[in-house]
Amino acid sequence: MYPQRPEGFDGLGYRGREEPGGLGKPFSSSAELGHWVSSPPDIPGSRNLHWGEKTPQFGAATPLGGGLNEEAFPGEQLNRFAGFGIGLASLFTENVLAHPCIVLRRQCQVNYHAKNYHLTPFTIVNIMYSINKTQGPRALWKGMGSTFIVQGITLGAEGIISEFTPLPRELSHKWSLRQIGGHLLLKGLTCVVAMPFYSASLIETVQSEIIRDNPGILDCVKEGIGRVMGLGVPHSKRLLPLIALTFPTVLHGVVHYVISSIIQKFVLLLLKREASHRLPTESTNSVQNMLDAYFPELIASFVASLCADVMLYPLETVLHRLHIQGTRTIIDNTDFGYEVLPINTQYEGMRDCINTIKRDEGMLGFYKGFGAVVVQYTLHVAILQLTKIIYTTLLQNVA
Template sequence: MAGLDDYQFFSNLRERDTPFWQKTYAGGGVDRPHHEAMMMPSETYKRPTEFPQNLLNPAHAPHPPSASGTKPYDAVDSSKGNDIQMEKYGELSINLVSLCAENLLSHPFIVVRRQCQVNVSSQRYHLLPITLVPALIHMQGCQGVSAFWKGLGSVLTVRGVTLALEDCLSKFTPWPKEISPHSSPKTIGQHLLLKCSALALITPFYSASLVETVQSEIASEKPGVLDVFKEGLTRLLSFTQPQTGRMLPVWLLILPTVTHGILQYLIGNAVSTITSHALRRYQKQDQQKQGAVSKDSGSFLDASVRLQSAFIGHLASDVILYPLETILHRLHMQGTRTIIDSLDVGYEVKPILTRYEGFFDCLHTTIHEEGFFGLFKGFGAMCMQYALHAAVLKFAQVIIREVTFILVPPKPKLKQQLPQDRLEPHTASAQSLKERERVWRGVFE
């Protein structure tokens, strides 16, 4: 019968949801002193298998619902999601502005620069932007604004075909299209081989695009949309036998074209990587001076750093390789019977009449007849190009950042202090940790 009494005793405890170490009285409540009953919550105790909520780590404790029925941190999570979304919109906007500035706004200066480079008989070298202003004004008065946008379609077409060739080669060959800083030397070599192959295949089309950007509209017919493919295929088919006696074969143009493209890619990436590390280090030091270092920077800030470093990388590669680009353009234009606009005064047109045997012959002839600065003709146009590019990027960055701050204003930093009801869900009347410990010791005694 003793076993039945024990079973009935524990069955009653289970129904009352009361731990077996607590003393009960006839009313079913817990027999405890009056002062402890005043300090304890009115609700019943949990089973001993469940850990008391007020002894849990506050960081992992469940959040109590607010008065409105929602969690108090839902608004914070929603605000954080809005901030991340606005950061992504800002990053997309600054990327689009950079893409337009690089491909659209820079094209008129590329046209002027190439016309200066291929003009071997020009008296003005235009090493500074100030000397180009009168000639550009005269040229705009005679031919209109469209004279500075000629060949834009062919330039974009050549860039698109280059990317398409790289993508196709990466799919049909083991050569990777992209690499990381942790890539092996073999992977980097295969990636550079992919770039070289794409540049070699695009060489005849690059020649056709160059002709469209420098030929005068008042002395030549406007090219069609597909003329860049027509002229490129024609020059590609005459791989060894050129159309005229002065036009160089394609195989003589491949080596300088690939060399220029690879050096531009390597120098640009190297300078961009170094600049990116320097900018991030400067930002970290600036944050340390302010007393707060952010562990996770926003996507808009990362996009700004990436675009600034890419801009400086492009600028450094163009400045360093400018003489090589001048020689390369003169080799591509030889024998094409192209008439260009003379930027000495902006009124005249001149034909291109050269007879170079190769790269080194063009280099020696240019230095002998035009001097060392003959390799830098049109350098002022490149200065204007990157000055405008930098101004557009800076202006767009400021505008996008201000709009982002208006839509999602920065919130003040609050001290990380949890509410009182979260710290003491079952001992709301306790005022200190010692009192809570005393209460729980009384329970377990």
């Protein structure tokens, strides 16, 4: 599972930082001011990228200009507010506005009955409308609280494990194969700790609103602990033990992290190189400085997450089917949007699941619900672009 996270993700937020040895000047003075962007993962496996760059404390950096105080920069406070607003818009889009896409995406992935694979965004939007019409808007935001709980457990587990073990949470620039191995082992252990809670969260997001009771905010934690202890709601004999889910869970989380890390660093390098070659003008300098300070990490994070999600979508489909099997879950009929279907698969493991999907549903069966990914990231880039336009206009007016 993913999980990760792009450049500079540190706990509940990531801060802008200088890149030692980077090409040209890193960015403007705005980049040296502490700014926060939070983008936690929606499934286990922290996706934060720590490559040894120590995060400066907020307010510790000194603006360029030596002894000049803040009064000499009338737009400085607006710059800070812009960075916070841009990050908040990204966080809100990824975890709230895009949640209906996550719900439909997962329901399509586990629905082996479905005749309509929803590979395009047009059919996904249509089925969203049908479900909203028959069950109300609440059906599209179900399980959102549990996804935040899983994110918190993931981040907390990673921090605790790294604190009490020699496994590095960050990689220095002078990394070694041993450090990389320990770092990836930390990610794998984090996936294992979050795995039962992720299973409970998955059930909440795909369970049909028609037949489910109102879940409590901590039901995800209770169900996760019950899954580990073998207590709680009775499950069928087809329920796979957690030990059988460990390998696919860790595989998805670690591979997703590695892919997003590599792509994110590559995109960020390209953006920095482009910024270093750009010739500033007096009329656009302050605005461009703000964009150079806040947008490169967001763009790199967005591209890395998109590429990793697309590349690992088939593995995610297999993973979700294995997690949901035997839990007696009833999902919405994604062909029509007004009926319910039981999940009664009988996969023996990861290999059997892959072979069964390939035989019964074809290769496109691994991409059921892919249209939801297109809608999700289209919405995300639209919000980022709108936020960029708003703050560019504000800064131009101030300047």
